[in-house]
Amino acid sequence: MSRHIVVVGAGAAGLTVAQELRHLGYEDALTLVGGEDHPPYDRPPLSKRFLAGEATAEHLHLAGPDDLERLDATVHRGRRAVAADLGARTVTLAGGAVLPYSDLVVATGVTPRTLPGTAGLPGALTLKTLDDARALNARLRPGQRLVVVGGGFLGTETAWTALALGCRVTLVTPTPTVLPGLGGRVGSLAGERLAAAGATVLTHVAVDTVRKGDGLPRGGEIDVLLDDGTRLPAETVLVAIGSRPDTEWLSGTGLDLTDGVRCDATGRAAPGVHACGDAAAWYQPPTGRHLRLEHRMHAGDQARAVAADLMGGHRELDRVPFFWTDQGPNKIVVHGLITPDAEFEAHETDTGHDRFTGIYRTDGQVCAVLGWNDPRGAMGLRRALLTGPVAPASGGSRQVVAASG
Numbered sequence: 001m002s003r004h005i006v007v008v009g010a011g012a013a014g015l016t017v018a019q020e021l022r023h024l025g026y027e028d029a030l031t032l033v034g035g036e037d038h039p040p041y042d043r044p045p046l047s048k049r050f051l052a053g054e055a056t057a058e059h060l061h062l063a064g065p066d067d068l069e070r071l072d073a074t075v076h077r078g079r080r081a082v083a084a085d086l087g088a089r090t091v092t093l094a095g096g097a098v099l100p101y102s103d104l105v106v107a108t109g110v111t112p113r114t115l116p117g118t119a120g121l122p123g124a125l126t127l128k129t130l131d132d133a134r135a136l137n138a139r140l141r142p143g144q145r146l147v148v149v150g151g152g153f154l155g156t157e158t159a160w161t162a163l164a165l166g167c168r169v170t171l172v173t174p175t176p177t178v179l180p181g182l183g184g185r186v187g188s189l190a191g192e193r194l195a196a197a198g199a200t201v202l203t204h205v206a207v208d209t210v211r212k213g214d215g216l217p218r219g220g221e222i223d224v225l226l227d228d229g230t231r232l233p234a235e236t237v238l239v240a241i242g243s244r245p246d247t248e249w250l251s252g253t254g255l256d257l258t259d260g261v262r263c264d265a266t267g268r269a270a271p272g273v274h275a276c277g278d279a280a281a282w283y284q285p286p287t288g289r290h291l292r293l294e295h296r297m298h299a300g301d302q303a304r305a306v307a308a309d310l311m312g313g314h315r316e317l318d319r320v321p322f323f324w325t326d327q328g329p330n331k332i333v334v335h336g337l338i339t340p341d342a343e344f345e346a347h348e349t350d351t352g353h354d355r356f357t358g359i360y361r362t363d364g365q366v367c368a369v370l371g372w373n374d375p376r377g378a379m380g381l382r383r384a385l386l387t388g389p390v391a392p393a394s395g396g397s398r399q400v401v402a403a404s405g
């Protein structure tokens, strides 16, 4: 009997599943449902080169018209799936079309969290899509005030880009440092660099209220009120406080949606249903836990594994997840998973070139390695991470990175 694989979500994960299926010889019907009215595109540049005006939308495309033609798939653009019936094996699209499937792949990613009071407030934005990035870019003019709420990757990257565009940037985070996921030492260094580049970085402080400005001559269009009483007027506020899986359309299906679509170690969520990418939490045999990551490379890796599984094969996930972030001129790469209690220790430092590598340990075991402007060094440590304990750097010159870097 011929199959019909329906992939919902036409981002990096969804497109990769479709392409890999064809690559592996799948010849039956294939449908790709994309909620956005754009060809599949890559998101990481949205806070970096695209936002800075250094890349066009075409640079971001993951598949051109010819690639999509070759995919020989029915592609729905600008149409969201609104429901699924796992028993009847159908997906319903906005507008009412019902697609029968033999296999469903959920690749719907995440959607940004917002702050109360920001819905419909002009100038209060989130950054997830190409359209979001265009809207933000249009406001980032020299001298304009931008308040970034959130000190994670998205918030800090955007702050750097806005500084480069000549904006006055204030970043607010309730955490002790920016990039808290990288630990206090690297986070402190990242915050110091951002401040040295001209941003006002406010840590240990949370946003109380975001509201329309008071209209006073020097007042902004928006007032951001902090819980210590500070008022930050701004023309633009970027709310970058994390995301939640875009899985509401699956509610009532019986799938476990506690934190994304819960899957086994091969991406299976239920009979006839797989999930991958930011929206999926896969079982990790070594830890006995489910893990959901929002990393670009991981999305592609899982997508290829799902395609293999759908074709009756098997493809191991990369054992060591990888992500990167561009903090202005500084490129940080991380291999592995940094646990909240991990301790960071510098491995090799080259102060002259503002470069170092480091190792995160939890309970004495290496769980991740980092490269600050040193992707090669981090790659070398990654090999060690795969094969066994990491030896001290030559000359035993290990040192903990001081906050002052």
Ligand SMILES: Cc1cc2nc3c(=O)[nH]c(=O)nc-3n(C[C@H](O)[C@H](O)[C@H](O)COP(=O)(O)OP(=O)(O)OC[C@H]3O[C@@H](n4cnc5c(N)ncnc54)[C@H](O)[C@@H]3O)c2cc1C
Pocket (backbone or CB within 6 Å): 008, 009, 010, 011, 012, 013, 014, 033, 034, 035, 036, 042, 043, 044, 045, 046, 047, 079, 080, 081, 082, 107, 108, 109, 110, 127, 128, 129, 154, 246, 249, 276, 277, 278, 279, 293, 294, 295, 296, 297, 299, 322, 323, 324, 325, 326
């Ligand atoms: C601004 C930005 C910068 C980033 N920078 C980095 C970085 O430097 N390094 C890194 O490792 N990662 C980065 N990421 C994360 C990376 O982009 C994601 O991990 C990756 O895009 C995940 O791919 P995905 O296909 O799972 O989800 P997505 O790319 O989010 O694609 C999901 C797609 O599904 C669509 N969709 C949602 N619901 C429905 C529905 N009901 N019906 C139909 N379609 C639907 C969405 O519209 C979206 O197009 C960044 C993300 C953003 C937003």
